[in-house]
Structures are given as C-alpha cells and as structure tokens.
Amino acid sequence: MSEPTQQDVRRIAEEARGRVRFEEEALDLSDQVYRVARHLVGSREEAEDLMQETYARAFRSWRTFTPGTNLRAWLLRILTNLNIDRGRRQQRAPQTTSLDEKGDYYLYDRLEEAEGKPLDEERVIERLSQDSIVDALAEVPHDFRDVLVLVDIGDFSYADTAQILDIPIGTVMSRLHRARRILKGELAEEAVK
C-alpha cells in the first residue's frame, strides 16, 4: 500500500475536525432536544432510550447533515423517525369528543363563567395546576400532540415542524389547531370541576 500523501493527511485531519465540531454542536443542543423528546413519548425511560438511539444514529450519519442548516430540526427528524420505527407510539384513533370542536376561547369562557365575572387573564391561570397540564397533554392523541410539542415546547416554525414530521404545512396547522383545542377542552373540564 502506498504512503498517504500530504493531501490525504490534510483531508483526514479536516474531516476529523468537522466531525468533532459536529458532535460538540449536537451535544450542546441535547437539553433542548430532550425537552421535546420527553413529551413525544410516555415516560422518562423511553425518552432517555430514544435520545441515546438518536445521538448514536446522528453521530454515525453526521456526513448527511448539511452545515449551515438547522441542526436541532435535523436531530428531531431522526428522533421522530426512530420513535415511529420502533412502534413505540400507541396508535389510538384520534378522539372526536365534543370538547375538541369548541372554539379557541372555550377555556377562557368556561373559566369566566365559573368565576361569574370578567377574569384577570394572568391570575386565572393559577386555577390550573401544572400536573393538570401534563395530564391534559397526555389526553391529546399522538399525531396532534407531536405537532403541539414541536411548536409550543420546541419553538419550531410551522415549516420546520412540517419537515421534521414529513407532513404538509397545512396539516401542521390543522393538527396544531385541533391539538390546542383538545388541550384547552381538557383543561376546562379540570378547572371547573
């Protein structure tokens, strides 16, 4: 075998630097990725497994990432694909309770009705416990919840969310709309009990 040329050595060194940089950037984003992952699956253990699989795959296929594009979205694309592949998502038919057909102002109107007077928008939130929010989110069917989690917790744009989940942007908007209505419907029931 011939000796590597100086050019080969430079190329290998450059690639190693690129890889290290990529891995560091991906790790820097892991807290943000975890916050989203945690609510795409049912338990902390599942979220941890999914994170490890995601990072193992990301590190293996780092060359397919285009520098300068959104790395956080790229990582979440891997994560949501793995989540679907592993069949961890308990498929449930989307619920069509009457709650999710209520308008966007439903929760506010119900709380105001219960109070019997116009509400202080900030204080009324205190009627909702943090646990009730976590429980209400668990009631949102998966396909709707994925969109809600990516937009509201991950702070992704509609376009990024569409790309991560590989669905049209119009579907992102309609699922998001329904997810929020279902969530608020669940919270309304809880809050005025």
Add this chain to the structure above:
Amino acid sequence: MTGYAFDPCAKCEELMQPYLDRELDEVQVREAEEHLERCSYCRRRYRFEVSLRRYVRTAMSEEMPPQLKERLSALRTPLH
C-alpha cells in the same frame, strides 16, 4: 347578531394562533392588531392565551438528567 355578514371577532379568533406563533404576514398582523386595539373581548382572550402558553411551557419543561448527558457524550467518536 350585528347584522354584518363578516364577524370581526371570529376573524380575530382565526388569526390568534398563527399571530401568537409569529406565522402571519405583515398585512394579517396589521389586521389582527387593529382589531385587538378596538375590541377588549378579543384583547382579554389574547392575553389569556399568552399566559396559558407560558404556563404550559413551564409545566412541560423538564431538565435532562445529567447521567443521560454523560451517556450521550460517551457516544462520541473516540479521538485517535
């Protein structure tokens, strides 16, 4: 019933989510804001929505366990 064929509050409700998601174009943003300036009903509900979103985000925020961070770091390619 106002007698108008077009209900501005219904329109405002329709714009609320994309407005708060910063997904409206300039014309639509102006349309939403002009209505909000005039309509205290919608304004209160927008404010409520903003607080609710903040609250949901806080409730959902869960820090990554430090051991997981270590496990992820260990997946890095070893340097030779």
